[in-house]
Amino acid sequence: MPTTTSADGIDVEYERRGEGQPLVLLHGGMAPRQYWEPVIPHFEEFAAVVPQRPGFGTCLDDHEETGPDEVLGREVASVRALVDDLGADDESDAPPVLLGHSFGALTAIETARALSADDQAAEIEAVVAYEPAVLPESFREHADLADRMAALLDDGDREGAMKLYVDQVIHAGEGDDLDAWLDEWPVWPDCVELAEEVIRMNYAVERYEVPERLDVAVPTLVLSGTDGPDFLRESARTVHDALPSSRFVEFDGVSHSGPSEAPARTADELHAFLGVR
Known part of the structure; x- marks a missing residue:
């Protein structure tokens, strides 16, 4: 796979399909290519670019002390490096579109925000964000999913930690037959090995606060499911x-797993938003 390097020296691998x-498809807490x-x-008219998030599957030893700025900073730096690399590619004159799901959606928005602050917003055309991984203030004050997952992992129950994440985030705690659903889910059980990173990611989410204004100078489509x-x-x-x-x-x-659960609807909204026929 092609590789580029972020400003902080992290290698970013990515897969590119089509012309x-x-x-750019930015995943959340699950295995990227499977998701x-x-x-x-x-999206046959696009070149789908699927990056491997740097360090995915590893855990920061000091995750409880790691703030969202540091975590998101690493993610944003990697996406900016990828955007730069794609901009140097002469296969297309059009700048990339960022499509993110969950934590990937938050990363896409923060990347656009950073580019806008540096007067480089023109490096991307638009952002499409499905349910960015952000917590309302009232909920964030009592959020403990990362701690509960970490406790299960400490007890050696890696699968249980990831089942808890899927139940609480994908199914809103209302999954009647979670095991049967997981048997049909394309990214399960591969994502079980990513438990440490998902915990680290959730600590960052629980600490992130939405500013009163997100200074993003590109059009943004925000998607959600009922x-x-x-x-x-x-x-x-x-x-x-x-x-x-x-x-x-x-x-x-549609649930939190919107893009993979309803890909045709996601594509239709993106096409309409960008004016693509």
């Missing part, structure tokens, strides 16, 4: 309200 305008497999066929956790639906609207130029769309009957 056309780059569509986006149902989505990629719906069947995911209420707090993530609320957060998606909070992010939308904080953006100076955004559109909000909610999918009826």
Whole structure:
């Protein structure tokens, strides 16, 4: 796979499929290539670019002391390096579009925010963010998912830690037959090995606060689903309200795993937003 290097010296590997305008697919807490497999066929007119998040599957020893700025800073630096690398590619004259899910959606927004602050917003065309991993203030004050997952992992129950994450985040704590659902989920059980990173990511999410204004100088499409956790639906609207130029769309009957669960609907909204036919 091609590799680029971020400003802080981290190598970023990525897979590229197809030709056309780059569509950078930023995953959340699950294995990247498996998560986006149902989505990629719906974007034939784009070059799908799937990066491997740097260090994914490793845990910071001081995760409880690691703040969101440090965690997101690493993620944003890697995406900016990838955008630079794609910009130097002469296969397409159009700048990349960032499509992120969950923590990947937060990363996409923060990347656009950093580029905007540096007067480099033109390096990307737009951001599409499905339920950015942000917690409402009232919920964040009592959030303990990372601690609960860490306790299970400390007891040697890696699978249980990831089942808790899926139950609370994907199914909003209402999964009646979680094991049967997981048997049909494309990224399970590969993502079980990523428990440490998902815990680290959740500590960052629990500490992140949405500013009153997200200074993002590119059009942004914020997506959500009616069947995911209420707090993530609320957060998606909070992010939308904080953006100076955004559109909000909610999918009826879709959970937090929206892009892979409803790839055709996701593609339709992105195409309409960008004016692609």
